[in-house]
Amino acid sequence: MNTQKQTVKTLQKFGVKPSAQRIAIMDYMTKHYIHPTADTVYSGLVSKMPTLSKTTVYNTLSLLAQKKAIRELHIDEKNVRYDGDISQHAHFCCKKCEKIFDMPIMVEFKALEANGFVITESHQYHWGYCPDCNKALK
Amino acid sequence: MNTQKQTVKTLQKFGVKPSAQRIAIMDYMTKHYIHPTADTVYSGLVSKMPTLSKTTVYNTLSLLAQKKAIRELHIDEKNVRYDGDISQHAHFCCKKCEKIFDMPIMVEFKALEANGFVITESHQYHWGYCPDCNKALK
DNA sequence: CTTATCTTTGTAATCATTACAAATTAGTAA
DNA sequence: TTACTAATTTGTAATGATTACAAAGATAAG
Numbered sequence: 001m002n003t004q005k006q007t008v009k010t011l012q013k014f015g016v017k018p019s020a021q022r023i024a025i026m027d028y029m030t031k032h033y034i035h036p037t038a039d040t041v042y043s044g045l046v047s048k049m050p051t052l053s054k055t056t057v058y059n060t061l062s063l064l065a066q067k068k069a070i071r072e073l074h075i076d077e078k079n080v081r082y083d084g085d086i087s088q089h090a091h092f093c094c095k096k097c098e099k100i101f102d103m104p105i106m107v108e109f110k111a112l113e114a115n116g117f118v119i120t121e122s123h124q125y126h127w128g129y130c131p132d133c134n135k136a137l138k
Numbered sequence: 139m140n141t142q143k144q145t146v147k148t149l150q151k152f153g154v155k156p157s158a159q160r161i162a163i164m165d166y167m168t169k170h171y172i173h174p175t176a177d178t179v180y181s182g183l184v185s186k187m188p189t190l191s192k193t194t195v196y197n198t199l200s201l202l203a204q205k206k207a208i209r210e211l212h213i214d215e216k217n218v219r220y221d222g223d224i225s226q227h228a229h230f231c232c233k234k235c236e237k238i239f240d241m242p243i244m245v246e247f248k249a250l251e252a253n254g255f256v257i258t259e260s261h262q263y264h265w266g267y268c269p270d271c272n273k274a275l276k
Numbered sequence: 277c278t279t280a281t282c283t284t285t286g287t288a289a290t291c292a293t294t295a296c297a298a299a300t301t302a303g304t305a306a
Numbered sequence: 307t308t309a310c311t312a313a314t315t316t317g318t319a320a321t322g323a324t325t326a327c328a329a330a331g332a333t334a335a336g
Contacts, residue, residue, distance in 0.1 A: 019301085019314065039292080053316045058293065074212045074263075079292065092255060101255070116269030117230060117239070123263045125212075131254030157283065157332085177323085191285045196324065198284095217323070 014069040024049055025060045029070050029084030035091070035100040037079040075100060075125045090124035096133035152207040162187055163198045167208050167222030173229070173238040175217040213238060213263045228262035234271035 007027045008018045016022060024045050029036075032044065042057045061082050065072040073081040075093045081100065083091075090103040105124060129137065145165045146156045154160060162183050167174075170182065180195045199220050203210040211219040213231045219238065221229075228241040241264060267275065 017313080021315070037292090051316080055294085055317075056315055059315085074215060077212060077218070080215070092257070095258070103255075116272060117241075117264075117266060118272050119230070119264045119266040120233070121265045125261045125263070126255075126257045127259045128255060128257040134254060134256050155282080159284070175323090189285080193286075193325085194284055 010069065014064070014067040016063060016067050016069060021049070021052060021056050022060055022064075024052075025057060026064060026069065026084075029061075029064070029082060031084075033083070033085050033102075035073060035081045035083050037076075037081055039079070041082070071123075073100070073123070075123075075127075090126060092126040092128065092130070094130035094133050095127055096129055096137075099130060101130060148207065152202070152205040154201060154205050154207060159187070159190060159194050160198055160202075162190075163195060164202060164207065164222075167199075167202070167220060169222075171221070171223050171240075173211060173219045173221050175214075175219055177217070179220070209259075209261075211238070211261070211263075213261075213265075228264060230264040230266065230268070232268035232271050233265055234267055234275075237268060239268060 004023060004027070007023050007030070010030070011018045011022060011026055025041060028041055028044055034040070036044070038054070038058045038061055041061065042052065042054050045057070046052050061070070064070045065082065068086065071083040071086055073083055073091060075081065075091050076098070085102070088105050090105050092101040092103045094101070103126060142161060142165070145161050145168070148168070149156045149160060149164055163179060166179055166182055172178075174182070176192070176196045176199055179199065180190065180192050183195075184190050199208070202208045203220065206224065209221040209224055211221055211229060213219065213229050214236065223240070226243050228243050230239040230241045232239070243262060
């Protein structure tokens, strides 16, 4: 459904000049809502694109996040993770299995511009135990 | 006002056995609400406690966070930061000057225990431009 | 005092991420 | 096409925060 052409359009919409690598990476991100690390993205693409460099993956994910085509998550203390789903939602990280789950936003964000702060991005992170791990703990 | 004895009591309240190093570090955290990194804490203490090891600072901050005597912040992508103020509040990181500010939480978090998730900790992070940097940008 | 346990220390690794310069690709104009 | 310029990609080598680990030191109980 997400043809290459649509991905090109998406990139352009966010002000990112398309290239084979950028298309592949953006495409991966919109098809894998798994909050992958740069390394995971690289592993998922390198077989189809053998010349792909890890540096390019790092740079491109960073660029896409800066252009707000994807989101950069800091819920995992070990690695930066990226989310191709840019709709408003919170994240949950299980302290046992370390899986990351999407969560509804419970708190509405309101810019505090009155105080002179300009908020361009807000994240809500939760930690705890996911249903499976919680069950296993009992 | 925060005597050594009070710090000992605080540590005990959170289930942390007091020691000279732990008291010094906890004391520092309750007196410096500056969201310091482990390195900053080390630098702030080593002159008064010359044998202090950086490893101890890392381990102790981690322990204190695990026991919920302090909070571990992941709003700064480069370093883990710690907050001695454990009252409910959000954080803001200026993308220009990289200073970290406290922010009010706008709504209470509610655990999603109904779905089987057990939330033990929630953080709300904002990024953008602080009043000073915002003014300077214009 | 002795033994067992807990804590601290210092050094050496780890490893995700970044810096950098060379190589490649794309874009443009003649 | 060709030549020139700019943007992108690549691979390797650093960076630097954090952790692993084992030895040394402190503490508590008997």
